[in-house]
Amino acid sequence: DAKTTQPPSMDCAEGRAANLPCNHSTISGNEYVYWYRQIHSQGPQYIIHGLKNNETNEMASLIITEDRKSSTLILPHATLRDTAVYYCIVSYLKAAGNKLTFGGGTRVLVKP
Amino acid sequence: DVKVTQSSRYLVKRTGEKVFLECVQDMDHENMFWYRQDPGLGLRLIYFSYDVKMKEKGDIPEGYSVSREKKERFSLILESASTNQTSMYLCASSPFSGSVNEQFFGPGTRLTVL
Numbered sequence: 001d002a003k004t005t006q007p008p009s010m011d012c013a014e015g016r017a018a019n020l021p022c023n024h025s026t027i028s029g030n031e032y033v034y035w036y037r038q039i040h041s042q043g044p045q046y047i048i049h050g051l052k053n054n055e056t057n058e059m060a061s062l063i064i065t066e067d068r069k070s071s072t073l074i075l076p077h078a079t080l081r082d083t084a085v086y087y088c089i090v091s092y093l094k095a096a097g098n099k100l101t102f103g104g105g106t107r108v109l110v111k112p
Numbered sequence: 113d114v115k116v117t118q119s120s121r122y123l124v125k126r127t128g129e130k131v132f133l134e135c136v137q138d139m140d141h142e143n144m145f146w147y148r149q150d151p152g153l154g155l156r157l158i159y160f161s162y163d164v165k166m167k168e169k170g171d172i173p174e175g176y177s178v179s180r181e182k183k184e185r186f187s188l189i190l191e192s193a194s195t196n197q198t199s200m201y202l203c204a205s206s207p208f209s210g211s212v213n214e215q216f217f218g219p220g221t222r223l224t225v226l
Contacts (some may be wrong), residue, residue: 034213043116043202043217044155087154091213099145099170100215102155 004088009107012082018075020106022088025069033064034091034100035073037084044087044102047073078110115139116218118203124224131190133221135203144186145204145215146170146178155202161186162208193225 012018119134157170
């Protein structure tokens, strides 16, 4: 699986957009980019995934560069409840026992 | 809603004890996973299973074993607990079908080995 690089931490003002970068320069053609987050004292939670097109759901938007070597997760209007560790993961599509490799993630602190 | 439950939120055991951590999911998922999470090391995969009685080693299987006798239940076993197994243990499950490799996680068990 391709490795990912994320900044260790970032702050964001409540109500503003939070842009979380991720580098995955060794991603292969059929690997997807996944984002999960982990709120304190809980298990990780899936946010969004994409292959090459930009994606949006009720939680976030995912922007993937044309060369697919990096991506950005956008939380459009951050709230205090978005304070969490955000993980960018590169993984193949579903298969038997398909694994996810979690790196260090980005610790996001949303401030009032 | 998918529910993954773990038998305990907190557990304290003594060195040398045999420890069982239980995980149950109620969505008929084929895949189940056990991770441990330590400060500065992130989540690391211990074992996973993609079918009943099937198991595969993850990245750090040493000192652990697993059991999957029923589809909904995946047990992590510490044969002889040691202090370096003090950690947060997270169970997850995911289905074969669908287009998303989405894993659903339980709340975690914080194990302390004294």
